[in-house]
Amino acid sequence: MKYSLIAITLMLTVFASAQISSNFNSSKNWSLNKKEIFFTIGGTHFLGDLGGLDRIGTTRSPVDIDWNMTRLGGGLGYRYRFRPMWSWSAQLYGGFLRGDDANTNEIIRRSRNLSFRSPIIEFSNRIEAILYAKETRGARYKIQGLKGFRSNSELIYVFSGISGIYFNPQGRVDGTWVNLQPLRTEGQGLPNGPEEYSRLTLAIPFGLGIKIGIGRFWRVGLEIIYNKTFSDYIDDVSTEYYDPSVLANEFGQESAYFSNTASENLNWFTPGQQRGNPRDNDAYLFSNITFLRNITYTKTRGSSRIRWKGRTKF
Numbered sequence: 001m002k003y004s005l006i007a008i009t010l011m012l013t014v015f016a017s018a019q020i021s022s023n024f025n026s027s028k029n030w031s032l033n034k035k036e037i038f039f040t041i042g043g044t045h046f047l048g049d050l051g052g053l054d055r056i057g058t059t060r061s062p063v064d065i066d067w068n069m070t071r072l073g074g075g076l077g078y079r080y081r082f083r084p085m086w087s088w089s090a091q092l093y094g095g096f097l098r099g100d101d102a103n104t105n106e107i108i109r110r111s112r113n114l115s116f117r118s119p120i121i122e123f124s125n126r127i128e129a130i131l132y133a134k135e136t137r138g139a140r141y142k143i144q145g146l147k148g149f150r151s152n153s154e155l156i157y158v159f160s161g162i163s164g165i166y167f168n169p170q171g172r173v174d175g176t177w178v179n180l181q182p183l184r185t186e187g188q189g190l191p192n193g194p195e196e197y198s199r200l201t202l203a204i205p206f207g208l209g210i211k212i213g214i215g216r217f218w219r220v221g222l223e224i225i226y227n228k229t230f231s232d233y234i235d236d237v238s239t240e241y242y243d244p245s246v247l248a249n250e251f252g253q254e255s256a257y258f259s260n261t262a263s264e265n266l267n268w269f270t271p272g273q274q275r276g277n278p279r280d281n282d283a284y285l286f287s288n289i290t291f292l293r294n295i296t297y298t299k300t301r302g303s304s305r306i307r308w309k310g311r312t313k314f
Contacts, residue, residue: 042288051099126161153213187242
């Protein structure tokens with residue numbers, strides 16, 4: 001999977017390079033949009049061992065998204081355009097991820113009956129390859145009947161990079177959310193159990209975005225971002241069931257309870273049986289609306305002049 005994603009990103013980058021001569025206007029209007037701050041809000045979607053549609057789970061495709069578990073996320077960031085077709089951005093994003101086996105009719109998942117939520121805080125650094133750009137400056141004044149006075153600021157781009165994320169899977173009992181990592185629900189750190197996992201990990205984002213100008217200083221956009229993580233414990237599920245009596249003795253009854261909440265076909269979920277899939281790390285998807293403010297230049301109050309890079313433009 002990871003090699004396929006790398007190959008797709010490389011092909012899109014080559015395509016972007018091939019298109020630069022035909023899709024970019026010959027002027028240097030791109031340099032008037034070098035620096036932007038942006039605010040983003042949208043949905044978060046989990047792709048992992050828990051929840052999903054009426055099929056065996058996969059983190060490789062958005063087709064397994066359980067749309068009922070979509071939650072809200074948002075963030076802010078900074079973008080710097082250092083070449084006509086290349087830019088760099090940094091973003092801080094926060095939200096919640098959810099997954100629940102009760103929402104699927106796939107018999108194994110539904111019988112397993114595990115669920116979770118996790119807050120997620122992500123800091124990402126991305127390199128963006130611009131596939132298409134139409135950026136032109138309009139006339140100084142809006143004169144009725146004068147064509148072409150409006151500015152254009154349209155972009156289509158793809159991106160990838162690296163993200164650092166914090167997560168904290170939680171389970172619910174009697175209306176209270178309980179942190180699952182300290183309960184070691186798969187016997188982490190115990191004999192024949194897996195290693196303890198960290199609530200800090202990395203992720204690789206892959207995405208596509210569009211931006212459209214809604215004024216000289218503002219643009220609005222849409223981004224779809226697939227994030228493949230380096231952890232299989234975003235949902236606290238990865239390997240096999242552990243002996244609940246040992247978990248209760250070592251970590252308390254809550255550990256035993258959250259390790260196995262099966263509701264039917266109980267003989268499928270005994271110690272040593274598969275609980276998750278450790279060969280397929282978790283992923284998540286963001287679908288965001290983005291609002292961008294150009295801070296490359298400013299308009300002098302009470303004047304039509306534009307200050308850009310310390311010079312005055314008329």
